[in-house]
Amino acid sequence: MTAGDDAALSSAPEAETVRSLAGPPGTVVWHRKDLRIADHPALAAAAHESDRILPLFVFDPAFYDERGAACDARIEFLHDCLRDLDRQYRDVGGAGLTYGHGDPLDVLARFVDAGWDVVASATPTGRYGRRRDERARERLGVDFAAGDGLVRDAARTRENWSDRVESWFAADPFDWDPRSVAVERVETGVDPDRVSDAYGVASTKTGVPTGGREAARERLREFTESIAEYPGSISSPLDAREGTSGLSAYLRFGCLSVREVHRYVDERAPDGRGKSMFVSRLFWNRHYTQKLLDWPGWLDRAVNPVYEGFNRDRHDPDLVAAWKRGETGFPMVDASMRCLRETGWLNFRMRALCASVYFHILQQPWRIGADHFYEHLIDGDAAINYTQWQSQCGLVGRPGLRLYDPRKQVRDQDPDGEFVSRWVPELDPLPTAHLDAPEKTPLAVQREVGVRIGEEYPYPVVEYESARGEFRERYGAVYGAAAARLGGEAIARRASLSGGIEAARSIAAEHGQPAALRGDDVAESQQTGLDDFE
Numbered sequence: 001m002t003a004g005d006d007a008a009l010s011s012a013p014e015a016e017t018v019r020s021l022a023g024p025p026g027t028v029v030w031h032r033k034d035l036r037i038a039d040h041p042a043l044a045a046a047a048h049e050s051d052r053i054l055p056l057f058v059f060d061p062a063f064y065d066e067r068g069a070a071c072d073a074r075i076e077f078l079h080d081c082l083r084d085l086d087r088q089y090r091d092v093g094g095a096g097l098t099y100g101h102g103d104p105l106d107v108l109a110r111f112v113d114a115g116w117d118v119v120a121s122a123t124p125t126g127r128y129g130r131r132r133d134e135r136a137r138e139r140l141g142v143d144f145a146a147g148d149g150l151v152r153d154a155a156r157t158r159e160n161w162s163d164r165v166e167s168w169f170a171a172d173p174f175d176w177d178p179r180s181v182a183v184e185r186v187e188t189g190v191d192p193d194r195v196s197d198a199y200g201v202a203s204t205k206t207g208v209p210t211g212g213r214e215a216a217r218e219r220l221r222e223f224t225e226s227i228a229e230y231p232g233s234i235s236s237p238l239d240a241r242e243g244t245s246g247l248s249a250y251l252r253f254g255c256l257s258v259r260e261v262h263r264y265v266d267e268r269a270p271d272g273r274g275k276s277m278f279v280s281r282l283f284w285n286r287h288y289t290q291k292l293l294d295w296p297g298w299l300d301r302a303v304n305p306v307y308e309g310f311n312r313d314r315h316d317p318d319l320v321a322a323w324k325r326g327e328t329g330f331p332m333v334d335a336s337m338r339c340l341r342e343t344g345w346l347n348f349r350m351r352a353l354c355a356s357v358y359f360h361i362l363q364q365p366w367r368i369g370a371d372h373f374y375e376h377l378i379d380g381d382a383a384i385n386y387t388q389w390q391s392q393c394g395l396v397g398r399p400g401l402r403l404y405d406p407r408k409q410v411r412d413q414d415p416d417g418e419f420v421s422r423w424v425p426e427l428d429p430l431p432t433a434h435l436d437a438p439e440k441t442p443l444a445v446q447r448e449v450g451v452r453i454g455e456e457y458p459y460p461v462v463e464y465e466s467a468r469g470e471f472r473e474r475y476g477a478v479y480g481a482a483a484a485r486l487g488g489e490a491i492a493r494r495a496s497l498s499g500g501i502e503a504a505r506s507i508a509a510e511h512g513q514p515a516a517l518r519g520d521d522v523a524e525s526q527q528t529g530l531d532d533f534e
């Protein structure tokens with residue numbers, strides 16, 4: 001993002017504009033990442049308690065200037081969602097969405113000073129959002145309405161967690177009657193187009209879906225019709241693009257609630273493996289989000305202190321840059337990283353592969369990699385991205401470290417070489433049999449097809465087998481100590497395992513010794529099973 005011609009967008013609405021709203025004050029519904037009007041806890045609460053509501057979204061410069069962590073494509077997706085939210089309010093007879101700009105606390109304070117209440121949906125966020133929400137609660141009396149299925153009212157959040165989430169899924173959605181309340185709006189001169197101009201938002205990504213509830217509902221409808229094919233589509237990066245739900249960005253921005261998706265699929269999809277696998281992933285969504293609620297440190301500190309700073313002494317900016325550019329010499333990693341940069345999406349297995357190769361094979365500090373994902377993913381969700389990164393890297397200290405072999409992934413998931421050729425076109429002339437390890441292609445073949453490894457395409461930036469062995473040794477040397485730390489209550493709580501403190505303690509009891517890793521602790525990866533959160 002670069003500041004455009006219109007960079008001087010002022011803070012809005014001004015206090016005078018807010019004061020000029022005719023009639024008695026009501027309740028501001030402060031939308032953040034819940035861009036819908038159905039199953040919305042804060043909106044339902046406001047509509048029940050007030051005769052007048054004013055839905056508000058505040059464009060916060062912190063997300064648009066150099067501090068912002070999102071690529072332009074995610075910002076554009078957000079802007080689609082906002083236009084759609086404005087339409088949703090108008091479609092039920094309301095005046096639409098009010099757009100503010102500036103520090104959200106300054107903007108909200110103008111409403112509070114004019115006698116308005118403010119309510120927002122409670123949502124786990126990183127440090128910035130957490131501080132913002134705490135200040136909003138303390139200084140302005142903003143009320144945060146829970147209702148997202150996460151457990152907040154228990155000392156041990158994981159006690160009966162699955163049952164509680166299941167009851168939330170089964171409960172009726174939050175409801176409100178648009179006829180019983182006046183939906184107000186104030187003109188501020190701010191809207192997504194002006195914000196895009198002011199901050200120079202201009203995505204270069206391709207194939208990014210349109211944001212908003214309408215597009216989300218259409219995607220959900222189509223996916224539900226073909227849900228039987230879901231299990232067979234998950235692992236291949238090509239099949240997954242159409243075969244998985246494609247709902248992650250819509251869920252991240254709350255165009256649909258996770259509960260709405262669950263209910264729709266539960267009622268309409270045929271029973272079978274596709275349905276049950278999909279539903280289990282909706283639980284994972286809540287499971288990983290609960291983790292961030294339980295411990296905000298997931299975003300920047302190793303959850304298990306034994307692994308804090310792991311790989312830091314090996315930080316090599318050239319290796320990191322090669323990984324980011326998709327020039328590691330491992331075709332499946334390179335294709336995936338280029339696909340991520342160009343489209344903002346990757347299926348689960350390729351995300352896990354790229355994280356694994358980055359941390360286990362290139363042996364680079366995890367956070368730089370996680371931040372890169374977070375920047376480029378359209379569905380970049382702090383709660384899922386950083387917790388998944390730490391889990392995939394093995395920073396929790398659970399047994400069963402997942403090491404992905406990038407060459408095996410070509411053979412298993414792209415046997416015809418379609419994905420690799422699409423994203424690494426310089427390898428297209430190479431016979432498919434050599435796409436898993438191009439550096440081993442006989443020179444005669446390289447000459448014949450006109451692809452010279454080391455020139456058109458790099459040799460692997462590290463030697464795979466020795467790097468893997470070295471990592472196992474380094475990781476294994478401290479694994480017993482890491483597992484032991486899970487036995488302590490503070491670390492067990494922050495690890496937020498689905499089995500709760502007891503699960504963490506039993507890992508500590510079984511594996512917690514300073515000895516080297518047992519052979520079966522480092523296994524070839526499997527897609528995460530439902531058991532992982534049960």
Ligand SMILES: Cc1cc2nc3c(=O)[nH]c(=O)nc-3n(C[C@H](O)[C@H](O)[C@H](O)COP(=O)(O)OP(=O)(O)OC[C@H]3O[C@@H](n4cnc5c(N)ncnc54)[C@H](O)[C@@H]3O)c2cc1C
Nearest residue numbers: 244245246247248281284285348351352379380381385388
């Ligand atoms: C390193 C890494 C980083 C990731 N970062 C994100 C992220 O920032 N945002 C994000 O939404 N997902 C993330 N995931 C999880 C997963 O890859 C995506 O949710 C999925 O690929 C999105 O595509 P889909 O909506 O078609 O998924 P589907 O297979 O259709 O799944 C439906 C929904 O279930 C949830 N879900 C699926 N898999 C997982 C999972 N493993 N963990 C938690 N929830 C899951 C998502 O909300 C998803 O939209 C990450 C995974 C890894 C390994």
